[in-house]
Amino acid sequence: MAFRWTRAPFARQGRRVFALFALIAGWCTSVPAWAETAIRSIAVQDGRIVIRFDGRIAAATGEVLERSRQIAVDIADAAPGARVAAGGPIRGVRQIRSGTGTRLLFDLAAPAVIGDGGFDADGRGLTLSLEPASAARFAAAGLAGPLSFMAFDFGDWTAKPRYKVSIPVPPPARAALPKVRGDDSRPLVVIDAGHGGVDPGAINPTTGLREKDVTLRIARAIRDDLLATGRVRVALTRDDDRYLVLRERYGIARRLKANLFISIHCDSVGSEEASGASVYTLSEVASDKEAARLATRENKADVISGVNLGDAGADVSSILIDLTQRETMNSSASFARLLGREAKPLIPTKPVFHRMASLMVLKAPDMPSILFETGYISNPGDAAFLDSREGRERIAESVTKAVEVHFARQLASR
Known part of the structure; x- marks a missing residue:
């Protein structure tokens, strides 16, 4: 039997076929415009x-x-x-x-x-x-x-972790300041071992390795390596398994009048694929509220490097804090770049090493601060490296080299 097509049905069917092919082509070649x-x-x-x-x-x-x-x-x-x-x-x-x-x-x-x-x-x-x-x-x-x-x-976009930890957060306490080691004439570096006490941090889902234990061992290795140079003084925010709230961590460093603050962490994601170290410095975009909070505190004396803001209005205080924080963030970014240069030959790093984020532990307005994500505890290779003596020594060596250059540059610029 021979089929005969009239002009109208053929036009309608042709348009339908064309639309179907266009839709399939769109799916195959690109993301839909509406998405x-x-x-x-x-x-x-x-x-x-x-x-x-x-x-x-x-x-x-x-x-x-x-x-x-x-x-x-x-x-x-x-x-x-x-x-x-x-x-x-x-x-x-x-x-x-x-x-x-x-x-x-x-x-x-x-x-x-x-x-x-x-x-x-x-x-x-x-x-x-x-x-x-x-x-x-x-x-x-x-x-x-x-x-x-x-x-x-990222809300629901992020991968769900394989474990969940729920803990009560104890109130912050103004604890005694930690011991400072080294020559009193040298600049002070405060090393912060992330997490601790009731907060284990990230946990390797296979081995149960806890971030709080790894960071403390790395912090001690960095302290020992820095002290061996004789060029800096060093203090740890915690030298045992205790809990510190975020403001208390950089608060300890500020009370000690530290010249540099380094917070040690291990990254973690739901996938085992992610690996490599990275460093974070504070983003100015998200720091305005913290600066405003500091400016409106009742006791504003010595908020910024000994400058008494007690008689200054809220607007003037905010401006002074903002100017100091800009200079501090520039110094933090400069040290982060130095650390990247020294770390890349020694330890696995991410392709983009220096990142910026609004992290509470970095919000001291007058003290250069970085958060060093030394690797992914969720990655088997990274976790083994981070918890090994060789890994700790390599991390400590990279930090020590960066610290030496950082303070040498400061001394040369005076």
Whole structure:
């Protein structure tokens, strides 16, 4: 039997087939447009790049491109947007589709670097602070590699851990200050072993290895290595299995008038695949509330390096704290880059070593502070390395080398 098609049915069926093929092609070749988060606007305001999105973004990276005198910002799973307002240190902005994300290229009117940055609490805004830079600093920033910015509040997006720990949090106590070892004329480094006491931290789901035990052993190894140089004094926030709340940790260092604060941790995720060390410094974007809290305290004496703010108004106090915290964050970032340089030949590190986040333990306004994630306790290889004598010695060596260069540079700049 021969089939005969009339013109109308053929047109209708043709349109249906075409639509079906178009839909299948869309599924196979790209993420549907309705599923993407788009860049809503890009603006340069008071030396800051402010990027807004119409949905939540999990992470982004930023780096200096020295040869082309640009700053590149890569945003995963985001589509280019239309609204761009350049100005100040930025001559122009280009948006380039890159895989499933977007690369933003900022043409610089003069050499500048990313001083700090971070996401808003809802993950819909990313703010990067730009700082004018000399040719030498601009070149060094280009060699340092990308910075990573994490939203951290991923809600249901994150993998669920295999274990769950629920503990009562005891009230903070103003405990006696720990013992300081070393020559009194030397700068003081305070090492903070993360977690402790009723808080075990991350736990390896296979071996039961606890983060609080690993961090204490690493902190002691770093202390011993630093003291052996004779160039610094050292104190530990805890030298046993005790619990300290976050503010108490950096509070101890501030009461001791420390010159550098290093908090030791081990990372953990639901997957065993993630590995490598990384370092975090404070993001200015999320530090405003903490600065405001400090400025409105009843007793504001000696909040910043001996400067009495007791007679200053709230606005003046906030400005003074903000200026000091900016300088402190720059010093923290500088030490983080040094640690990355010294750590990479000695221990496994993540491709993007230096990251920024609003972490409570880093919020001392007048003391350079870093959080050193020495590896993933959830990864079998990392866990074995972190809990080995060789691993602790390599970590301690990398920290010691970075500390020596850090204070040598400070001494040379006086």
